Amino acid sequence: MQTEQLILVETFCVCHNVEFSFMRALHETGLVEITTKENVAYIPESNIKEAEQFVRLHHDLELNLEGIETVIQLLDKLKEKEDEIMRLKNKLRFYE
Amino acid sequence: MDFIDYYQALGISKTATEDEIKKAYRKLARKLHPDLNPGDKDAGKKFQQINEANEVLSDPEKRKKYDQYGKDWQHAEQFEKAGQSRQQSRGQTGGFDAEDFGEGGFSSFFDSMFGGGEGRRSRQTKFRGQDYNSELRLSLIDAYTTHKQTLTINGKNVRISIPAGIENGQIIKLSGYGAPGINGGPNGDLYISFSIENDARYKRSGNDLYVTEELELYTAVLGGDITVDTLSGLLKLKVNPETQNGTKTRLKGKGFPVYKKEGQFGDLYITYHVKIPTNLTEKQKELFKELSATNI
Numbered sequence: 001m002q003t004e005q006l007i008l009v010e011t012f013c014v015c016h017n018v019e020f021s022f023m024r025a026l027h028e029t030g031l032v033e034i035t036t037k038e039n040v041a042y043i044p045e046s047n048i049k050e051a052e053q054f055v056r057l058h059h060d061l062e063l064n065l066e067g068i069e070t071v072i073q074l075l076d077k078l079k080e081k082e083d084e085i086m087r088l089k090n091k092l093r094f095y096e
Numbered sequence: 097m098d099f100i101d102y103y104q105a106l107g108i109s110k111t112a113t114e115d116e117i118k119k120a121y122r123k124l125a126r127k128l129h130p131d132l133n134p135g136d137k138d139a140g141k142k143f144q145q146i147n148e149a150n151e152v153l154s155d156p157e158k159r160k161k162y163d164q165y166g167k168d169w170q171h172a173e174q175f176e177k178a179g180q181s182r183q184q185s186r187g188q189t190g191g192f193d194a195e196d197f198g199e200g201g202f203s204s205f206f207d208s209m210f211g212g213g214e215g216r217r218s219r220q221t222k223f224r225g226q227d228y229n230s231e232l233r234l235s236l237i238d239a240y241t242t243h244k245q246t247l248t249i250n251g252k253n254v255r256i257s258i259p260a261g262i263e264n265g266q267i268i269k270l271s272g273y274g275a276p277g278i279n280g281g282p283n284g285d286l287y288i289s290f291s292i293e294n295d296a297r298y299k300r301s302g303n304d305l306y307v308t309e310e311l312e313l314y315t316a317v318l319g320g321d322i323t324v325d326t327l328s329g330l331l332k333l334k335v336n337p338e339t340q341n342g343t344k345t346r347l348k349g350k351g352f353p354v355y356k357k358e359g360q361f362g363d364l365y366i367t368y369h370v371k372i373p374t375n376l377t378e379k380q381k382e383l384f385k386e387l388s389a390t391n392i
Contacts, residue, residue: 049271052282053131056224060147061126071132086265087302093264093294094301 006042009034016055025065026054031072102149102162105142110163114154121150130224135267135287140226144278147223225275225284232288234258236295240327240353249273249286256288261303261355264292298327303362305351308369311335316370326350326364333366341370 013020023043026032032051034041043051057063057071103110106120124146126132133139152158228249242260246253254273262268267289274284292300299306309324319337323330328350344367351362376384 056131057129061129062122075132075134086263090264091301094299094306 005045006035006037007045007048009041009043012043012048012051016052018055018058022055022058023051026051026068029065029069031065031069100145100149102153105145105149106153108153112153117150117153121146121154130227130284134269134285135227135229137227137229140224140284144223144226223278223281225277225281227274227284228286230286230288231291232258233291233293234262235293236298236300237327239290239292247288250275254286258290259356260353261357262290262292263355264290266290266355297325300352303352303354304365305362306365306367308367311339311368311370313370313373315339316341316368324366327352335368339368339370341368343368 009020009023012018013023020041023032023034023041027034031054033044033047035044036042054068054072057068061067063071103112106112106117106124108116108120112120125143128139128143128146130136130140130143152162230247230249232245232247239258239262240260242257244255244257246255248254254270256268256270258268267287270286270288272283273286277283297307305327307324307326309322311322314320315322315335316339317337319339320335322333322335324333325331326347331347331350333345333347344365347364347366349361350364354360354362373380
């Protein structure tokens with residue numbers, strides 16, 4: 001059975017100098033997964049990289065939650081387009 | 097570390113107000129933030145520079161010191177000592193002004209001028225390390241199988257596993273394999289861009305492979321068995337009688353592996369190219385003439 005490493009949200013908040021409410025809001029918008037066990041909130045380790053990215057966007061660019069969400073959506077779209085360009089380029093290469 | 101002109105980095109004049117500095121910083125931060133420019137090696141470096149510039153220029157004390165010594169920060173201490181001795185023995189030395197050391201241009205000062213290491217800043221800004229970019233060239237045959245390769249990135253060996261089916265132009269991110277973070281910030285990432293060389297025999301389109309196979313005239317006319325070399329080994333194929341030149345046949349699941357989907361493969365398309373015999377003997381020519389006379 002695979003076990004998921006969990007990090008205390010409180011620890012994450014202290015390390016990254018961020019309010020607990022911010023993490024809760026990220027969770028409510030579906031950006032970060034938070035699991036609660038015996039009234040203690042944890043973030044799965046697999047989510048840490050993303051959570052750190054959201055904190056950076058929040059701190060460095062003073063983005064609010066809506067801003068972060070928009071940026072993430074646009075970055076996803078950008079990635080999709082880049083992949084599509086790559087696929088099309090490879091298709092063109094086929095006819096060269 | 098290269099030192100930068102902080103005013104130039106933020107694109108502002110030396111007389112910029114606090115508001116102008118803040119505005120310029122915000123504008124550039126949104127443009128250059130590494131999270132918004134994944135894989136852009138310059139963005140991370142520039143972002144770090146504008147952060148440093150903002151930290152200095154938005155602090156009146158630091159800004160004053162920076163303005164005073166400019167690029168010749170290295171002489172700052174010497175200058176201050178000279179200033180003191182000048183005050184003690186005015187008129188004897190003739191003295192010198194800050195202008196003697198020049199002003200403007202590039203400053204190399206942050207660590208040295210404001211004291212490197214701990215306690216130099218009221219709030220230690222954590223910077224994410226710079227991302228590294230690397231290109232890896234693979235042959236089509238290499239890309240066909242999952243294999244490991246060792247890359248040397250900035251003097252360090254990084255062993256990576258390359259999944260079968262990787263595409264030309266595809267970029268793989270290895271989190272944390274970039275430059276180390278600053279002040280406890282996270283490491284940057286390593287982006288490896290794959291360049292798959294064209295193969296003389298196989299053409300690839302997505303997960304499908306295309307190959308042209310020469311067919312003897314007699315096999316094309318009468319049918320028979322042929323052996324085809326594929327990336328998964330030799331294959332015996334039945335050729336139908338009266339197979340036309342340019343006929344395409346599909347071999348399901350004999351194409352390229354689907355990226356990160358073990359056991360799944362694209363298809364292999366074989367186009368037959370019927371070979372017309374050359375250097376015929378007189379007898380053979382006669383036989384062809386006879387055949388021709390039958391008006392097939």
